[in-house]
Amino acid sequence: MGAISLQSVEKWFGEVQVIKGIDLEIGDGEFVVFVGPSGCGKSTLLRMIGGLEEISRGALLIDGDDRTADPPSKRGLTMVFQSYALYPHMSVRDNMGFSLKTAGAPKAEIEAKVNHAAEVLKLEPYLDRRPKALSGGQRQRVAIGRSIVRDPTAFLFDEPLSNLDAALRVEMRYEIAKLHKALGRTMIYVTHDQVEAMTLADRIVVLEFGVIAQVGTPRELYENPANLFVAEFIGSPKMNILDVGSAGLRLAPHPGAAKVGIRPEHMHVGAQGEGMLDGTVDVMEYLGADTYLIVDAGSLGQVTVRTDGDTAIREGDRIGLIAPEERLRFFGANGKAV
Template structure:
């Protein structure tokens, strides 16, 4: 079992409140990712679950028992940090089995668990090496293996891929996804990288200034953001947001063009870069001038100057657009997002 529940959890450092009443249920075997900008409280919240930070108010329930005041060693959780924290003088085998050895486990049990973790993480060929002889990705796998041998209730990952280069990050994302499928264990993962969040999570918890802005699957957050913060944080490139006026069954952009809208009064319109089609000048909702082209192979991100500010469009990689070219922009009317004055999403 590995269910975790937070009830009204708060964290205060003196007079500063950094976690502001978090209510969250994580089911057994779920992969949940905390994501948000720097300073939003995601690592602090993870450390509170792990017992490395005290909970100022509220309660933490692990598998039905109140673990709010339990020390880290009693919670049955294990943490994998950004730094590998491996013992340089020990072999991979000894690093992975160290926690079991200090707990007095029999040698046969230690060997069996280390070998099983090495099998899962493909580390058998490296068991007798020392950390200095390994790549960054291999060291991170050793750090994960050290956690696996403890057979924890849940794994807590605190930005484990931040120290890796781009290629290794992609490789380790795959390794962690496969690990979750293999172990079927509860995992809570902190990152500032939304690509990691979108590709790994069963559910994403978006944090803003110590509060939960939205919880949902990656698809739910991308297609149905609850507010303007989530809409612009989730997605790369970010959602384009422009000011609009609404009334008489339509929305109107600066310049007088727009389209149909029969919902509540909106002050801003959001449209994803892939939901805009490039057309001839004068067509669609806006005219624009091509400013910069970012060629990425299959896609080209087209950065545009418009009457409502800078917008980004995702175009085909074979696009023949050129800087300075005048174009029109056609919005996909079925995929627009509208927000009120408070930044809350309006029902479509």
């Protein structure tokens, strides 16, 4: 069991409040990702769950039991950090089994659990190597294996892939997704990389300056952001946000709306005078299957459009941009979705 409940959780450093009353229910076996800009409190919140930071106010429940005052060792959780923190003089086998050895576990139990973790993570050929003989991705797998052998209630990941290059990040993302399916354990994962968040999470928690901006599935957050912050943070490139009522914006009236948002892939190129606005193609970013058009829309600012990689459009072309009504998202003057 690995259900985790945060009830009105706050964190204060002196007179500075960094976590401002978080309420969150994480189901047993769920993969939840905390995402947000630097300084939003995502790592602090994770460390509070793990017991590495004290909870100033509020309560932490694990499987219904209040664990707010428990030290990390009593919570049944395990953390995987950005740095691998492996013992360089020990083999992979000894690194993975070290916590069990210090806890006085029988040798046969340690061996069985290390072998199981190595099998899950495809580390069997490397058990007798030392960390310096491993790649970055292999070292991170060893760090995860060290957590698996402890048989935790839940895994806490604090930006575990940040030190890896782009190719290894993709590979390890796949490995962590497979690990979650294989183990079925609760996982809480902190990242600033929204691709990791979108591809790994059952639900994403978007944090903004110590509060939850929105919680939902990746699709819910992408298609129906609750406010402007989520709309602009989730998605790459981000959602285009335009002022309703601006000169040059051809749009049917929408009561209470101050801003309108449209994703780059939902805008289609037409002839000048067609659709919701006109502009000049300022820059083209060719990415193979796709091309991003950066369109100068005058007083409306820049608009990004995602189109085919083999588009016939060229820089300097005057175009109209068409957007289906059902793809538009409206926001009030307070930034909340209308």
